[in-house]
Amino acid sequence: MPTRPNKSRKSYHHGDLRNALLKAARDVLEERGPSFLGLREISRRVGVSAPSAYHHFPSRDAIALGLAEHGAREMAECLTAGPRDETGALAPYGEAYVAFVRANPALYRLMFGEGFPAVSQYSHAVRELRKRSYEIMKSNLENRLSDAELPIAGLFLWALVHGLGLLLIDGQITTGEDDRDIVHRVLQLAGTGLDHGRT
Amino acid sequence: MPTRPNKSRKSYHHGDLRNALLKAARDVLEERGPSFLGLREISRRVGVSAPSAYHHFPSRDAIALGLAEHGAREMAECLTAGPRDETGALAPYGEAYVAFVRANPALYRLMFGEGFPAVSQYSHAVRELRKRSYEIMKSNLENRLSDAELPIAGLFLWALVHGLGLLLIDGQITTGEDDRDIVHRVLQLAGTGLDHGRT
């Protein structure tokens, strides 16, 4: 059967199509991954014809970009809100970072380049998030290290949580242990290391 | 003009089409990235019609998979060959790891999931590479740490080089410094940290 617009819609105009498209795109993203983010698939879910999306986004990639923009703000907010768990973790922001990645795997991959290289370049919010991530990792260490060591140490911590998060959501860490324990122990190792690893 | 097969080929049969396709695919991969890995684009470069690829690969994804297989063996070889630079680096295999990632950015992204999720699952060589990467990172530390600490410390080092490599090839490290210096200093920080960070 040929796909046709949703007849069950009350009015000819949708009213809030832009956000409806973004929401459907978010669903597709988490359900099937970045490579399945198709314009036609998205508009089908909303119950609207494909070209109607062009009144709200200039291209399919722009939808992915809008998604990444929204996700970037979400993640930045989540990180700067600060982790409420203060059980003596040495890198609490690091744990919050990995937790967000694990909670939003496809979104994170989207923001960090997978499938849509344009996202990394053209999204202001995503660029801000990346800068902020680095800053946050530095801030996580600044009461423990001198200003001279901070740039490299911050990069060290950022790369660590970035890599750890990606390995986790790619299912490539196959020890039998609980993932949260693993994250904690790795960050603890990094933390104690940083405390003694002055140059 | 409609695209037509390469008339300048000597014989009707290509002779080594399978490898020619893989080589062209590798070129496309490095030139334009994983998302541009199209079957038609690849066969166009070889000067052959698109469906002829189906005599050597069951699908387009299978070409990407073959590419990843080959790349995985290449990387494993490069890593186990061992770094010849012995200038006292604390994590020589770590530096070799990041160096390979920087030299083959798109290939590395392909092997670790971007665009072709099937690659991570179905490629034997890629699975082997990932296991091996972890083992190599552990071996990099085994004369410095006890057996009990090795699993977490190996994961720590692997996640670090994985994340650092990805951040570098994504162009998200924008300090003015030389990238190689940065890698060295980050790994040095990790190394000295590990030396003192016994639990």
Next chain:
DNA sequence: GCTTAATCTTTACAGCGTTAGGATTGTGCC
């Protein structure tokens, strides 16, 4: 209430991965 602009529609086009079936060439047996 009419005009205008915004929103959604159908229709159409080129490019994609893939299938089906015909043309051409290398291979092994007589």
Next chain:
DNA sequence: GGCACAATCCTAACGCTGTAAAGATTAAGC
């Protein structure tokens, strides 16, 4: 050498995609 066969390549075509063009429907402003 010649012939049957299998392997390899081709063109044609299908359904899918993102996108452009142009017509239908509705909301907004005077």
